[in-house]
Amino acid sequence: LTADMIATGSWKTATFKPYNFKASGADQRAGALHPLNKVRAEFRQIFFEMGFEEMPTDKFVESGFWNFDVLFVPQQHPARDLQDTFYISDPESADVPRATSSEDTKDYAVYWDNVKAVHQDGKYGSIGYRYPWSGDESLRLVLRTHTTAISANMLHKLAAKRGPDGYIPPARYFSIDRVFRNESVDATHLAEFHQVEGVIADTNLTLGGLMEFMDIFFGKMGITDLKYKPAYNPYTEPSMEIFSYHKGLGKLIEIGNSGMFRPEMLESMGFPKDMRVYGWGLSLERPTMIKYGISNIRELLGHKVDL
Numbered sequence: 001l002t003a004d005m006i007a008t009g010s011w012k013t014a015t016f017k018p019y020n021f022k023a024s025g026a027d028q029r030a031g032a033l034h035p036l037n038k039v040r041a042e043f044r045q046i047f048f049e050m051g052f053e054e055m056p057t058d059k060f061v062e063s064g065f066w067n068f069d070v071l072f073v074p075q076q077h078p079a080r081d082l083q084d085t086f087y088i089s090d091p092e093s094a095d096v097p098r099a100t101s102s103e104d105t106k107d108y109a110v111y112w113d114n115v116k117a118v119h120q121d122g123k124y125g126s127i128g129y130r131y132p133w134s135g136d137e138s139l140r141l142v143l144r145t146h147t148t149a150i151s152a153n154m155l156h157k158l159a160a161k162r163g164p165d166g167y168i169p170p171a172r173y174f175s176i177d178r179v180f181r182n183e184s185v186d187a188t189h190l191a192e193f194h195q196v197e198g199v200i201a202d203t204n205l206t207l208g209g210l211m212e213f214m215d216i217f218f219g220k221m222g223i224t225d226l227k228y229k230p231a232y233n234p235y236t237e238p239s240m241e242i243f244s245y246h247k248g249l250g251k252l253i254e255i256g257n258s259g260m261f262r263p264e265m266l267e268s269m270g271f272p273k274d275m276r277v278y279g280w281g282l283s284l285e286r287p288t289m290i291k292y293g294i295s296n297i298r299e300l301l302g303h304k305v306d307l
């Protein structure tokens, strides 16, 4: 039946086959939520219900100062080499760190000097790395290699806050966003991935408390029976790799990494010696690939082409 048949009246003499009301409709190319966004929403829900505040992660480009130096990562560390980190050629360098809003009352010159001192000469009881710390190196621009750069920026601001009791208020921050590593690409690794990171700042925090919190946090994702293995990060001491036995895969798998941020990082920011900060991280891609049975990480990118 066409518009023309109706207009000319020819429909009156035409023969039509009977309607098949049982016929299925045409394939509707309906949209669907991206698996990464579905897993991201699950993590965000868990963070929010556990009292975490989401960090602003809309800065992919960071200075070496925020991405490495404030985290007590020495300027000779291999993670800072070209084969691990994407450096930006234009602009050539970042501005020196400064307050970016009127309510930011931190003295960035003092912070800069503290970071330089703790690397170069040691400070706060640490012997430091004892090398000539370079301000120019610190101002080189990189694609952030981890969201811990933002965690450091948020913790630095927290150190200036005071609660009604006159002390720095406890805080819980999280972020889930893209990070960039100049790594060789394979079926499970791309030059970028989404890092999930949480930090908890408070007094009387212990390593046992971190393990207990990890059990609860990952338990909410159905990841149980965690095992902890001593590890090393320049910015956390002690550090632990987190493992879990995955029944589906029939093996122990690495779930993430965690630790207590070092005093060289926290006291440089102005935190008192009794303030501790938990940090932990994992990727969004790994749980998503396992949950949705995706074997090649490229399936998480771009259009899914039906072959």
Ligand SMILES: COC[C@@H]1[C@H](c2ccc(C#Cc3ccccc3)cc2)[C@@H]2CN(C(=O)Nc3ccc(OC4CC4)cc3)C[C@@H](O)[C@@H](O)CN12
Pocket: 148, 181, 195, 196, 197, 223, 233, 236, 246, 253, 254, 255, 256, 257, 258, 259, 278, 279, 280, 281, 282, 283, 284, 286, 287, 290, 291
């Ligand atoms: C360069 O690779 C880094 C990435 C990524 C990672 C590792 C560490 C951190 C961190 C951190 C940190 C530590 C201390 C303080 C602050 C942040 C963040 C991301 C994953 C971390 N990993 C990872 O996600 N593994 C994982 C996580 C969940 C999961 O769920 C399954 C349903 C059951 C399965 C696996 C471990 C490995 O995949 C590892 O090979 C790759 N890691």
